[in-house]
Amino acid sequence: MRHRAMRLRRRIGWKHRPWWERWPHELLKLEHDLPPEYHHFTRGRIGNALVYRGDVELDGIGVSRRIAIVFPRRPSIYAPYVMTDGPRPRRHRWSGFRPTHLCLWYAFDPKAMRWTLDNGLIRLIDLVRVHLIRELWFMSTGTWPAPEHHRPPNRPRTKRKEDLARERRPCWCGSGRYLHCHGSGLAADELDTLGIT
Amino acid sequence: MTANQYYDQLLDDIAVPIEELKAAQDKRNEIGAKVVGVVRPHLGQGVRFIPVGALAQGTQIGPGAIHDVDGAVEVPTLPAQWESNPAAAMRDVRDWLEPVLDGQYEFSTHAIKITFPDEEFTADVVVGVKQARGIKIPRCPKNEPHRWIATDPETLKKQVRARNQQFGPGPAIFTRQIRILKWLNQVMQMQNGLDRKPLSSFHVTALALALLQTKDNHANWTPLFLERASELVLQPLPDPAGVGDPLIAKNPAQASQLLAEAGRKTRAALSAHDAEPILREVFGDPKKLEQIVMATTVSISAGGALAGVGATPVRHSLPVRHHGGDH
Numbered sequence: 001m002r003h004r005a006m007r008l009r010r011r012i013g014w015k016h017r018p019w020w021e022r023w024p025h026e027l028l029k030l031e032h033d034l035p036p037e038y039h040h041f042t043r044g045r046i047g048n049a050l051v052y053r054g055d056v057e058l059d060g061i062g063v064s065r066r067i068a069i070v071f072p073r074r075p076s077i078y079a080p081y082v083m084t085d086g087p088r089p090r091r092h093r094w095s096g097f098r099p100t101h102l103c104l105w106y107a108f109d110p111k112a113m114r115w116t117l118d119n120g121l122i123r124l125i126d127l128v129r130v131h132l133i134r135e136l137w138f139m140s141t142g143t144w145p146a147p148e149h150h151r152p153p154n155r156p157r158t159k160r161k162e163d164l165a166r167e168r169r170p171c172w173c174g175s176g177r178y179l180h181c182h183g184s185g186l187a188a189d190e191l192d193t194l195g196i197t
Numbered sequence: 198m199t200a201n202q203y204y205d206q207l208l209d210d211i212a213v214p215i216e217e218l219k220a221a222q223d224k225r226n227e228i229g230a231k232v233v234g235v236v237r238p239h240l241g242q243g244v245r246f247i248p249v250g251a252l253a254q255g256t257q258i259g260p261g262a263i264h265d266v267d268g269a270v271e272v273p274t275l276p277a278q279w280e281s282n283p284a285a286a287m288r289d290v291r292d293w294l295e296p297v298l299d300g301q302y303e304f305s306t307h308a309i310k311i312t313f314p315d316e317e318f319t320a321d322v323v324v325g326v327k328q329a330r331g332i333k334i335p336r337c338p339k340n341e342p343h344r345w346i347a348t349d350p351e352t353l354k355k356q357v358r359a360r361n362q363q364f365g366p367g368p369a370i371f372t373r374q375i376r377i378l379k380w381l382n383q384v385m386q387m388q389n390g391l392d393r394k395p396l397s398s399f400h401v402t403a404l405a406l407a408l409l410q411t412k413d414n415h416a417n418w419t420p421l422f423l424e425r426a427s428e429l430v431l432q433p434l435p436d437p438a439g440v441g442d443p444l445i446a447k448n449p450a451q452a453s454q455l456l457a458e459a460g461r462k463t464r465a466a467l468s469a470h471d472a473e474p475i476l477r478e479v480f481g482d483p484k485k486l487e488q489i490v491m492a493t494t495v496s497i498s499a500g501g502a503l504a505g506v507g508a509t510p511v512r513h514s515l516p517v518r519h520h521g522g523d524h
Contacts, residue, residue: 035501037500037501038501057501059482059485059486059489059502059503059504060481060482060483060485060486060489060503060504061384061387061388061481061486062388062477062478062481062482063387063388063390086390087390087391087392092519103519104517104519105515105517105518105519106517106518106519109517109518112516113515113516113517113518114515114517115515115517119515122512123512123514123515126495126497126503126512126514126515127514127515127517129503130489130495130503130514133486133489133490133503134489134490136386136387136390137387137486137490139386139387139390139391139392140383140386140387140394141264141383142264143264143317144519145261145490145491146490146493146517146518146519147493147516147517147518147519148518148519149518149519
């Protein structure tokens, strides 16, 4: 009886560990072969998420932007959230959180046309840089030049369903619901936590 | 590289390919013929189509394909149903045009914007009522009262062309200078993450007409323009055609500051041994930008540079596509 209780306690404890402790090989895969230009990225923990923060150069325009890449769950299955400082255009940005996160790929495309863990953090950061440049291009010309998949518009939901969806949305840090977590405080504090003010 | 050499290279980098220009002009003329064809039965034989905007003036910029073509359909008289309801003018012309010209129709503040299924550029068609000087066009912003405003895009086009001719035969130096300034206007928006450009293209052209009255080269003209324009934008600028409202920047203080800073750097480039690094900081790199923005995958060279010209790529970005629209 005592041994069963001990085993149960260990199993419960295991489930509450962050994903990079439960699957350390995924963390290794993520950071594998990071080139020198991205070595300055810092890694930290916010809630249950692993967050990488750093500055990226937007070639051709001559500016740099601060980005935060948030992995709330194991990256082999769940896509990261990528948030940045600077302007927040409405095109290809998800607005579930106050620091809108980037819509980088179409989730239902084949693996070769999406980021996966096998590509590593290096290809993700490259993708973010290209995306940010295209955003600025879109803001100045009104056209998004890269390939897009135009989905039909979502079926309109009732106000009650919209409210329920907003209330139940999980926080980007993986520690509960957004409205009770980082979405409950000031927007400036949330940006400060992410390091993208 | 001297400053003049840099500006010549910049002009090549932001030039629209000849075949794209020709295609845009042909499409614009086709639109004009169709617009006139559908409006004349309703408003009389005095209806005509006037090519206006950057393509008509010769001040269009890339890089890559042209973004839009502009035209004004001038009607001889103002119908009664349009007088108190300027938006009705755009709606009626849209309703007449839609069956004969395939595309997606939207309304902007002044124009009917048409997106074509088979072209990369859009068309802006403005409905104008003929006046003694110029035309009156609808001004229909969201959440503001609609009204008619006076303007004269045809005279502006003629003034730009006349200034070219004033500077003698050879390359159209005045329109080339406007292209440089319009590109800088776009770069300033991108570099500062602004929702809109510091100045409208019309404002840039009007400032150029006001400030660049004696012939010079691009290396001297650019800092001269930027320094003087940084002061002029703080006040309303009269319409060069003398018809419309004075031109005011949305944020004059910000525009003035950005122009002044660009003026300082372009002035410093005149005396620098190698002007390229200084000017590239101001104008960006349009060729590289075109490669990054237009390509499905972008090459990355050692050191992390995107689309490095001449450098061997060590990897490529992922060929993603975004699922379209606003989220």
